[in-house]
Amino acid sequence: MADSKKYGINTRAIHTQKKFELPTGDVMPPLHMSTTFENTEPGESEYFYGRMGNPTREIFERTIASLEGIEDYENMHGFAMASGMAAVTMIAELIEPGENVVITDEVYGGTTRFFSKIAPKRGIEVNFCNFYDTDKLESLINEKTKLVWIESPSNPNINLYDISSIAEIVHRNNSILVADSTFSTPFITRPFEHGVDIIMHSTTKYIGGHSDTLGGVVVTNDPELHENLYFVQKASGGVMSPFDAYLAQRGLYTLGPRIQIHSKNAHELAEYLSSSKHIKEVKYPGLTDFKNHEIAVKQMDYFGGMLSFYTEDHIDKQKLFDNLDLYKLAVSLGGVESLIEVPSLMTHDSAAGTDAEAPDDLIRISVGLENIEDLISDMDRSLNASIKSLDESKK
Ligand SMILES: Cc1ncc(COP(=O)(O)O)c(C=O)c1O
Numbered sequence: 001m002a003d004s005k006k007y008g009i010n011t012r013a014i015h016t017q018k019k020f021e022l023p024t025g026d027v028m029p030p031l032h033m034s035t036t037f038e039n040t041e042p043g044e045s046e047y048f049y050g051r052m053g054n055p056t057r058e059i060f061e062r063t064i065a066s067l068e069g070i071e072d073y074e075n076m077h078g079f080a081m082a083s084g085m086a087a088v089t090m091i092a093e094l095i096e097p098g099e100n101v102v103i104t105d106e107v108y109g110g111t112t113r114f115f116s117k118i119a120p121k122r123g124i125e126v127n128f129c130n131f132y133d134t135d136k137l138e139s140l141i142n143e144k145t146k147l148v149w150i151e152s153p154s155n156p157n158i159n160l161y162d163i164s165s166i167a168e169i170v171h172r173n174n175s176i177l178v179a180d181s182t183f184s185t186p187f188i189t190r191p192f193e194h195g196v197d198i199i200m201h202s203t204t205k206y207i208g209g210h211s212d213t214l215g216g217v218v219v220t221n222d223p224e225l226h227e228n229l230y231f232v233q234k235a236s237g238g239v240m241s242p243f244d245a246y247l248a249q250r251g252l253y254t255l256g257p258r259i260q261i262h263s264k265n266a267h268e269l270a271e272y273l274s275s276s277k278h279i280k281e282v283k284y285p286g287l288t289d290f291k292n293h294e295i296a297v298k299q300m301d302y303f304g305g306m307l308s309f310y311t312e313d314h315i316d317k318q319k320l321f322d323n324l325d326l327y328k329l330a331v332s333l334g335g336v337e338s339l340i341e342v343p344s345l346m347t348h349d350s351a352a353g354t355d356a357e358a359p360d361d362l363i364r365i366s367v368g369l370e371n372i373e374d375l376i377s378d379m380d381r382s383l384n385a386s387i388k389s390l391d392e393s394k395k
Contacts, residue, residue: 051237061217064201068192104131105130138173162298183304211336213248266305269376284307309363319386
């Protein structure tokens with residue numbers, strides 16, 4: 001797309017890198033399954049071998065880089081991996097034994113598991129930190145700190161960090177800032193605009209958008225990091241399959257409009273929950289009384305589709321899950337359907353006993369694209385039907 005710079009983000013999602021000449025005149029790019037590509041002379045082939053490159057994966061890797069704001073997306077493309085965790089471990093390959101990483105104590109449970117159980121075995125020191133305590137953050141960064149890692153909004157507490165201020169601290173100390181932007185996507189926050197050096201997404205979530213593809217992607221705006229990550233991608237080999245890349249790319253076409261509806265639905269549900277006598281506290285960036293609302297206004301284009309809450313003690317949570325019709329009790333997020341879960345027992349069970357463990361009673365919802373009136377009335381009916389009996393309340 002020669003004029004990519006002048007187009008808006010939705011146009012880029014649909015038109016980036018769709019130039020190919022097929023005799024059939026396809027309007028949409030085909031799925032390339034071939035694992036090997038013919039050479040013109042030994043060693044001369046654009047894609048060469050499926051792990052090194054694949055035309056379907058390439059379209060996705062270029063489009064996501066363009067959406068994150070990279071103008072030279074053909075060269076500075078993203079790196080599509082087999083899962084979000086494969087993207088996490090790919091970035092962690094940049095850390096040498098003896099170096100350290102500082103990570104928020106509010107990250108996805110699988111990321112906590114990797115950094116607390118696997119990274120230390122490779123001689124990497126890992127320090128979890130509450131990033132609101134910027135003095136502590138600064139004291140943990142030293143000349144051996146390779147990466148500083150944030151997730152904003154955080155999973156599952158939906159806390160937000162002022163990314164520009166964190167980037168300022170990290171760069172002042174010559175380290176690299178990584179943002180897991182899975183909850184945001186480029187349609188909500190573009191972390192490079194706030195000083196982040198490496199962005200990653202689990203494409204299993206909003207980017208794929210239909211709970212039917214597993215993947216991850218890494219994007220950087222730094223040429224040296226790009227070269228190093230490219231080497232890790234092809235040498236370590238946990239790449240995204242062509243079919244998953246096809247689905248992830250297809251997800252990008254509708255990501256903008258989906259994010260708008262996810263955000264509108266989540267905002268209305270959050271307002272309903274805040275006003276309910278059955279709910280103790282709601283965490284949603286769009287609520288004006290939410291503690292990080294000002295940061296949200298500063299760095300989010302929409303407030304997103306994720307919210308968390310605590311029920312009052314008189315609600316029987318198991319009954320609530322049983323009574324709900326439209327919210328499935330399941331892990332994951334970002335699909336068209338609404339999902340409800342208990343992070344401490346489900347997505348974050350592996351973080352139990354670490355600094356990053358999820359609060360016991362917190363409930364998380366990934367708000368889907370259903371009619372919001374239906375989602376609210378299903379929740380209202382279920383909450384009213386899940387009140388503990390007097391005997392149960394005394395327990
Ligand atoms: C914020 C975040 N990052 C990373 C991951 C890991 O992604 P995957 O499950 O695709 O490996 C998840 C999964 O839930 C996530 O929520």
